[in-house]
Amino acid sequence: MGKLREPLNDMQNCGLPAALEVMGERWSFMILRAGFNGLHHFEEYLGALGIARNILSNRLARLVEHGIMKREALPEDRRKIEYRLTAKGLDLLPAMLALRQWGEKYGEGIPSNPVLCDERDGQPIALIGIHAHDGRVLGPMDLEWRDVADVGKAVVEDGDEEVRPQLSALR
Amino acid sequence: MGKLREPLNDMQNCGLPAALEVMGERWSFMILRAGFNGLHHFEEYLGALGIARNILSNRLARLVEHGIMKREALPEDRRKIEYRLTAKGLDLLPAMLALRQWGEKYGEGIPSNPVLCDERDGQPIALIGIHAHDGRVLGPMDLEWRDVADVGKAVVEDGDEEVRPQLSALR
DNA sequence: GATTTGCGTTGCTAATTGCTACCTATCGTG
């Protein structure tokens, strides 16, 4: 052990801070969830979430600004604005469900009465997890950081110390 | 269409707000990520994240309080405190990676130089996604909310209106 | 033309974040 760990000095050069820039703000995920459930209008979000008007206004604007939702005025009633998830927004579904499943697993008194199912066979979806390229389920200990150049290479058992990142520091 | 959507009135009876109670706070995910990468000590987090001392102190306390990390004084040097992810904390890895992969996909100038790989064969892990119980990959349109009583039942093509939740409101 | 609906903005207060400086216990060293 004592391999290399992920360069933490470039902590900012990582997808996580990028994602959190928008989605890390309060209410963003709840708005997203409401969007996934078919809400499209300002007052719908307002009623469903119990969020303050000005905050909702601000959050929707930011989500639109970041391309997660798109804002469109309806031609048939030009008071109404439709907020819809974009492809970029829909791509957050796995993250949202993973978070939600975690909350459901460890939270208290969470009914999980409606279950999210595969429409095809009506069975509940699988738990969101980490998979190898061939579909095997992976746990935290099965992972390691590799330099792009070393992807797919055989395990360098010794080599220099401090050569490859590790997640096994997790113990 | 016109099925039932997830009861939004019980918006709080859901795993998402539960998850966001801790993980929705600023820095929580970044601290978690640092923890995944083998950091264990206060000053390590401090240096790696560029977070203020009091905030880090507060956030670590809250993560411990919620059972995501555990705090342990080291016997050999009793100045040192070890912060370690618990099983509950490790369970957040899929959510963290999903978020991160999303940020990497849509963010600008994100190197993705170290790649997270399966230690077994050195291949990059698969994208975090939504899978059916049998492993098929599912998209947002393949999903629907079902009452627990209706799980696994054949699709009720008409039935009463407003009977089953939908995600197909996504268009 | 008056009222309601939909989507905001504005003003003000409360809570959260961030900075810098300080505090306390422990450790290694001469």
Place this chain on the structure above:
DNA sequence: CACGATAGGTAGCAATTAGCAACGCAAATC
């Protein structure tokens, strides 16, 4: 044992963000 260095915090204060209630305003409806 006195000493400074190290580890992990607190305390005080400024800046940012969230939340509440009231107002604005254009388009629809009666």
